[in-house]
Amino acid sequence: MPSSASNNMSCIAPYTGASYTVCGCLSGSQYYDKYQEACMPLKTYNHVCRDSSECSDAYLNTGYCGYIPGGSKPVCTCIYNYYSIGTGQACQTTALVGAACTIADTWPQCEYNSYCSGGTCTCGTISYQNQNGSCLYKGYSGDPCTYGETNLQCWSNNCLSTGVCQ
Numbered sequence: 001m002p003s004s005a006s007n008n009m010s011c012i013a014p015y016t017g018a019s020y021t022v023c024g025c026l027s028g029s030q031y032y033d034k035y036q037e038a039c040m041p042l043k044t045y046n047h048v049c050r051d052s053s054e055c056s057d058a059y060l061n062t063g064y065c066g067y068i069p070g071g072s073k074p075v076c077t078c079i080y081n082y083y084s085i086g087t088g089q090a091c092q093t094t095a096l097v098g099a100a101c102t103i104a105d106t107w108p109q110c111e112y113n114s115y116c117s118g119g120t121c122t123c124g125t126i127s128y129q130n131q132n133g134s135c136l137y138k139g140y141s142g143d144p145c146t147y148g149e150t151n152l153q154c155w156s157n158n159c160l161s162t163g164v165c166q
Contacts, residue, residue, distance in 0.1 A: 008039045028059070043076045045084035045091065050074070057082075062091035083108030095121045097133050113137065128152040139165040 008030065011023040023032050025039035031054045033040045042056035043049055049065035055076035057063025062082045065074050078084055078091035085092075085103070094111040095101050101116035103109040110121035113135035123135035129152075130136050138155050139145050145159035154165030 029056070044088045045077065046075050046087040048073050049076050057084075057091040060091070078108075081111055085109075097121050097123060097129055097135055111135070141165055 008026050010026055011021045013020070014022050023034075023037075025032050027039065029042055030039040031042055032038075033054075040054075042059070043054050044056050045063070046068075047055075049055055052058040052063075052065040055063050055065050057076060057078060058065070061079075063076055063078050066077055067074055068077050081094045082091040083094055084090065095109055095116075096111055097114050099110075099121050100119055101109045101121050102119070103116050110116050111134065113127040114121045114123050116122075123129045127135040127137055136153075139153055140155055141164075143154070143165045144163055145153040145165050147159050147161050147163055151157045151159050153159055156166045158166040160166050
């Protein structure tokens with residue numbers, strides 16, 4: 001099949017002798033909707049989607065089409081360690097522990113297991129800051145810990161010399 005270009009899209013046969021064509025949009029701000037057979041504007045954070053190709057942040061490798069907590073339909077959302085401040089906004093990298101933040105809540109501006117308190121990302125009460133600066137969940141009795149690093153790794157505040165929480 002010959003290639004064609006019309007209505008802001010390009011359709012080509014993927015290989016010689018193919019019995020079908022593959023269509024794509026000429027503009028980088030659109031996706032090809034196979035149900036409407038037309039190019040549509042890319043969707044931003046929190047807009048309902050059927051596929052990641054519809055989401056603008058997917059092209060930046062910071063988002064995808066998926067379910068968010070409490071959601072009943074898939075929407076364009078951010079990948080792990082990225083967040084958006086609201087519908088229509090782009091996904092941004094989360095702030096590390098100790099970095100400045102402005103959104104006073106447990107999620108999403110600060111990295112996983114941390115929250116914004118007093119303008120700084122900090123570990124919560126259920127986590128501790130490891131040597132790499134990340135917040136990790138505290139361990140229960142018998143869970144592994146690093147003896148001598150910090151007793152805050154364990155709920156009991158006691159990491160035994162055997163490398164397990166008391």
